[in-house]
Amino acid sequence: MLTVIDHPLVQHKLTLMRKKDTTTGDFRRLAREISLLLGYEVLRDLPLETITIETPLETMEAVQVQGKKLCFISILRAGEGILDGILDLVPSARIGHIGLYRDPETHEPVEYYFKVPEALEERLCVVVDPMLATGHSAAAAVTKLKEAGAKQIKLVCLIAAPEGVAAFEAVHADVPVYTAALDRQLDEHAYIRPGLGDAGDRLFGTK
Numbered sequence: 001m002l003t004v005i006d007h008p009l010v011q012h013k014l015t016l017m018r019k020k021d022t023t024t025g026d027f028r029r030l031a032r033e034i035s036l037l038l039g040y041e042v043l044r045d046l047p048l049e050t051i052t053i054e055t056p057l058e059t060m061e062a063v064q065v066q067g068k069k070l071c072f073i074s075i076l077r078a079g080e081g082i083l084d085g086i087l088d089l090v091p092s093a094r095i096g097h098i099g100l101y102r103d104p105e106t107h108e109p110v111e112y113y114f115k116v117p118e119a120l121e122e123r124l125c126v127v128v129d130p131m132l133a134t135g136h137s138a139a140a141a142v143t144k145l146k147e148a149g150a151k152q153i154k155l156v157c158l159i160a161a162p163e164g165v166a167a168f169e170a171v172h173a174d175v176p177v178y179t180a181a182l183d184r185q186l187d188e189h190a191y192i193r194p195g196l197g198d199a200g201d202r203l204f205g206t207k
């Protein structure tokens, strides 16, 4: 269940993010902007509730998003770049954090933090991480969420590798994946090609 969000604005902003000369400030701003656009698609089926409001002219039944039923889960640290934008769409959403880094030798994820809201089984959990490379980090994060009770989960990334999509779907076929691009392949260091480099380093200016 892979959806490539090919809106022209998404593709334009992703091209700017990929360019090696894009500054840290611009990269961060673009990540936020692109996340707003991705979120618009990903949250298309958000549950609504009906409330009674007063317009200046009369009383009416109107709908509103059930913010409490929505939980964004950021895979640290690069997920923070997506979280900022998507949170602009639903500021009342709950937020969870899963700290994972990829061991540079084995490329396997190492967990260092896990804090998520209670009653995950009642919420739509939208996991955000810009890169789906081997897919192991996202798969490990979703496994932890399911162990914590999550039942309805979506994964949002900016760039996915075919290998990562296959590995993720092999473990979590029930979790739809949304991406702005499906790139060519992984290289020998498990970096996505052509990709955009190291998303965390580019977001935070750590290299």
Ligand SMILES: O=P(O)(O)OC[C@H]1O[C@H](OP(=O)(O)OP(=O)(O)O)[C@H](O)[C@@H]1O
Pocket (backbone or CB within 6 Å): 075, 076, 077, 078, 079, 100, 101, 102, 103, 107, 109, 129, 130, 131, 132, 133, 134, 135, 136, 137, 138, 164, 190, 198, 199, 200, 201
């Ligand atoms: O699909 P995978 O092969 O597991 O790789 C993807 C992971 O790698 C990056 O994080 P990284 O380990 O660089 O940590 P960071 O976010 O702290 O920079 C990225 O943000 C993903 O979490």
Ligand SMILES: O=c1cc[nH]c(=O)[nH]1
Pocket (backbone or CB within 6 Å): 078, 131, 133, 190, 191, 192, 193, 195, 196, 197, 198, 199, 200
């Ligand atoms: O290409 C890649 C692969 C993993 N993590 C990144 O930030 N970039």
Ligand SMILES: [Mg+2]
Pocket (backbone or CB within 6 Å): 075, 076, 077, 078, 079, 100, 101, 102, 137, 200
């Ligand atoms: Mg990471």
